[in-house]
Amino acid sequence: MFNLENIRKDFPILSRKVNGKSLIYFDNAATSQTPKQVIDVIVAYYSNYNANIHRGVHTLSQEATDLYEQAREKIRRHFNAKHAHEIIFTSGTTHGINLVANGFSSLLKKGDEIIVSALEHHSNIVPWQMLCERTGAVLRVIPMNDDGELVMSEFDKLLSEKTKLVFVNHISNALGTINPIEYIIEKAHQVGAAVLIDGAQSSPHIKADVQKLDADFYVVSAHKMCGPTGVGVLYGKEAWLKKLPPYQGGGEMIAEVTFEKTTYADLPHKFEAGTPNICGGIAFGAAIDYMNRIGFKAIEKQERELLQYGTEKLLEIEGLKIYGTSEHKTSVISFNLEGIHPYDVGTILDKMGIAVRTGHHCAQPIMDYFKIPGTVRASFAFYNTKAEIDSLVEGVKKAKMMLS
Template identity: 65%
Template sequence: MSDVFDVYAIRNDFPILSEKVGDKQLVYFDNGATAQKPQIVLDAITAYYSKYNANIHRGVHHLSQVATQAYEDARALIASCLGVSNSNEILFTKGTTDSINLVAFSFGELLKEGDEIIISAMEHHSNIVPWQMLCERKGCVLRVIPMFESGELDIEAYREMLSERTKLVAVTHISNALGTINPVKKMIDWAHSVGAKVLIDAAQSVQHMSVDVKDMDCDFLALSGHKVFGPTGVGILYGKEELLNQMPPYQGGGDMIATVTFEKTTYNTLPHKFEAGTPHIAGGICLGKAFEYIKTLDMGAIQKYESELLEYATGRLLEIEGMRIYGEAKNKTSVISFLIEGTHPYDVGTLLDKMGIAVRTGHHCTQPIMDFYKIPGTIRASFAFYNTKEEVDSMINALNRAVGMLK
């Protein structure tokens, strides 16, 4: 890619961006919920089902071997993109939620009563509820890192919470509701100093920045395919090999076994030990294609472009009377949550939809954040590298019209 980021050329890779909502041009600002798919991913879905659809692993026939090779090539490519040298440390899952639940169950089996798990005040429900369930099951203690009004974590409070009782820290890399980028590398170093392991929820980060798990030194990392321009229903869990080998399987069934008798079952080696049953084969292959697409891009240029887009959109939104933006961290990615005085977020979102603008309204599966700010929810505009300043202007015009109708 050249030094100049050509957003208009990039947009040509995403067919859905030319769609209309009624007679209005679609403006898609709901990338935090799911990202759109480039043509390379769409073509790969069709190619799998039309040319080599077959179950993978153990098959001796040609189609099975082709599908198996494509699936395992995808695993290896994803590993490479995440800075992982051993692709056995990459597990295919259903998504971030499934990945976190896998760790909560399997790593959780190694914990005992009184062990502490630390999460943060800005976590998605998927990084809260599994740990609550684990604490109920095993008698562990859940502790929560507090948050400042700015939408930044109280890092010093976190440091003081760490102790020899801390066994796991599970924290989001980027808040899906506020856009805050957390200092995860520092948080990981501090956790490791007391012997704790760390899981990073990267559902919102890989699409916005380069992520290298070896440099980060996290013990686990979870992400969803559909948020990184791949299919729904597939995701990744990275785990350090030594840890994964210690953990019991999350589910039992085909492919995760070495031998089965009625007296005893022995488990397969990594990564298959944690991949029971027929996987989302097309999903895994096409997630590989999504990462292949991302590799063609200059992530440094993307970060710079998205930062400019965030700054521009923030400035334009603040021109609207009664505007309040939630999440004003110094280190932030291209997510803006806001409310407009005298309006309800659902009403505004509904009117924006009539004008072709897709945003998300509600608590964004982060109800504790909304309770912290004492609000019912927000309007969230979340941008990807294929969005433009012209689209931001369209949203501002639509917001002004909506506010005029509601006030």
């Protein structure tokens, strides 16, 4: 059963004070908090198993290797990848996107087209712009509407035999919009294009089945899923990962090295040069275990209730406008107070112990579309409460009174 009081006890940081007030953490879209169960795994690793993996015959190395590869298998099961070697450990979502973009440098030619959406994070825009500069490929953009949704009829028009790659986020970090990725993947595959899905924002809320989705690539970050920073995963279909060249050279990713020629290791090690974030990978597996024990259906229900409650309460404030009003969205509310800069609102909320994100959220094209400098973003997780939302509403009212 979903016991919110007990769940909140799992997160030590939720009991701390900020500016003399009890912390209310509404910046989960940037980084979720970490439960004691995951923190304990991190402490246990450095206390008992700290050694390099895959290379050693000694006991510590073998134990660390086993724990790391067990984590890879946990992640494979969670996302329902067909093979464990389709799970590539990375430093996070951005690393995974850049790995794929670098690999396609040798596969694209001048005049080829790649498609991104108007709802993308900068990390799913800039690497493709760099790829186009290197290859002569052309970047196309799926437009958005006033509700913060992608215009699918325009996506259909963009697709052609020139389309080689399509890249979209599963959920918008700035607006919370859930994109119709099943439709996007199916249509892209009809013209022979590969599809990468940025799952950074969806993975804390939705248990994606990569085989059912038929995604060619899916990228996530552990720190959005109650895990540590500095580690993530790139899922790639085996056939695509075999086509792409290595992203980095070094140890671990080789089969044999001579001064005349180097041959590369099989998957997944081909893309895992150097000493990885061993502890981070193990802790990522523990974080996935933790979230699955709570259950994603229970998480979805709790967050849906928080989104509905927060939306209703905030809209009672005169002069408050919410950006991202799609019927299909997750627990993110981006808003502004008329005539007041979002940074100023965020500063006052912080004085009250309420952590929100302000600015363009690394999604500047979205803000340009709405002709605003940014928003105040309150993003909820399953461990948040309606009482905390009430405090947010009172804080926003106070900010309005002070700044108007």
